[in-house]
Amino acid sequence: MDIILVGMNHKTAPLEIREKLSISCDDDTATFEKIKEISHINEALYLSTCNRVEVLAHVFDAAAAETYLKDLVFSHGNLSPEEMERCLYIYRNDSAVRHLFRVASSLDSMVMGEPQILGQVKDAYRRSVEQEAAGVMLNKLLHNAFRVAKRVRTETTISNNAVSVSSTAVELAKKIFGNLRGKNALVIGAGEMAELAAKHLISNGVRKVIFTNRTYERALKMANDLHGDTVSFDLLEEALSDVDIIISSTGAPGYIIDEKMIAAALRRRKNRLLFIIDIAVPRDVDPALGKTDNVYLYNIDNLQSVVDDNVKNRINEAEKAETIIDEEVTEFSRWLKRLKVVPTIVDLRGKVESIIKGEMERADPWMKNLDDGERENVEILVNSIINKILHDPVTGLKEESENGAANPYVAVIKKLFKLD
């Protein structure tokens, strides 16, 4: 019995192969039926996202199951075996467990630390349970994977800091304003990055986004797309007094927001805090404003350097996460090894219990003379003697199994106690 994992992800397979496979695997239940049909497979889990396709299985015969699984993948992808061979990875036992833990903890994701993957793994597991393809092994394995993911999330800061420019902008806005509910934002100019940042602000609770552009129609279009308002570019100066966050990304050659405009706006807005994000190149906002009280100015390089720091932090945190995963893999493999002696221990206990039962029945004629309390005491005494006697061999067996050296002991116990 082995655990195997066959799959491909964004690192091993180019997009065109992944998408072919994921389209053909779209009908999850059909794929699942096929996996279950493979006779060498005992339990199975099938995970398919836009960045990865993986099959995790508990199998009777690893080599045979691998061949069948590969065949299945090949037939789905409609690609030559050579092409597919290059993209696939196959892990067995400890390394399969490690891979699953890394996937669930988002260490193997394209954007490391992103939170969606855990949900996708959970969905895959739920499907597996629904299809009755999950048993003792997968239950334990997946629950451990969820625990590992939780540990990684709480014990490291891997998913704490924003790693994109627009989410960094939102994070900074929260440092200034607390939460963004009831805040207004002004987007000057039309650009993909400005639009993305505006979307992020809206999803984080900003009340109203106002768009303005030299070409009014473009502002109108963006406002329609994002359910915002528009203001004419000539009224920019007045608009400054009612907004808390300004995102500027025009193609203007010079500054469109200068100190004088902001000073006037601050007077009108009674110095309420103002967060200006200048993502235009060349810059739209006079950098001298960076020193003005109650104004916080970030340009594209500033944001990018925060992102870079956060990425660095994620890489550091990933190392901590790997240590956690090492621990958990060891722990799981101990459990796995102990599992091998469990049937023997169960048999041994069963035999002893049947002996006790038989002897108690034999002793029944004279035990009848005892009152209930005394009879109970006798039973307690017998059980505790048996438990004490069994304790050392059972622990010893478990310890040996963790070292992978239990087989001779199992044989001896089976022979001496006539367990077969």
Add this chain to the structure above:
Amino acid sequence: MGSLFFKIALVLYFLSMLGYIASLVVRRVQVAKVSTWVLFSAFAVHTASIIFRWVETGYSPVTNLYESLSFIAWAVSGIYLIFQVKTKTRVLGAFVSPVVLVMAITASARLVEDAAIPAILMGSWVSIHVMLTLTGSALFALACLSGIMYLVQDDLIRNKKAYGFSRLLPSLRELDRINNICIVTGFFLLTLGIIAGSIWARNVWGSHWQWDPKQVSTLISWIIYALLLHQRFAIGWKGRKIAFLSIAAFVILLFTFVGVNIFFITVHNFI
């Protein structure tokens, strides 16, 4: 009983400070939550110690510098706990609890001595006067603390270092809000306290105001806080300038509290 409770409170304050600092290091909210409960129990035990002392001695427990420090420490932690419920910014605890602990330890130095107190410190006007001004001072201390945090956070964001330590501080708006609430209520209590004091002064010294160094110095602090409120509400100052002012005003208030007794001869030489 009073001093036993005070010692227990001291230990609990110490534990809550350790907890709050640990919560910064390990960055777990759970640790800060536990610390809040420890701080709450410290506050409760401290309250009991003050009440016991009041009952045991028969006069209000704020008649000398040490008792006053203990009272301020008590007020600061109480006010902080209220903010905790209102604002959910637990990180403030890591800054408040050391301040409380230092005040409580200083207070413990001579708290047990049961010196005979001058007759003029008996009576309800003086108790009201002291408790109001001390609670006001506690609020100003918190305003000063949030001002310092504001300046730190402002500096971090402005200089593009808004990661690491900055994560641990509340947002600028939150800090400014805490500062505002503290100064408004603190000013209100200080004003009432001064009025109560002048009524008491009339009873024991014959006139409402003696131009004593203590009184003058208090008046200066009061004027600075009044100015600060004026700047905020009439002129519209916010953030950094207000933070600076509230720190400066508190330094002068501290001088009023301890410095005047050292450098001047004052009739108000009890606290």
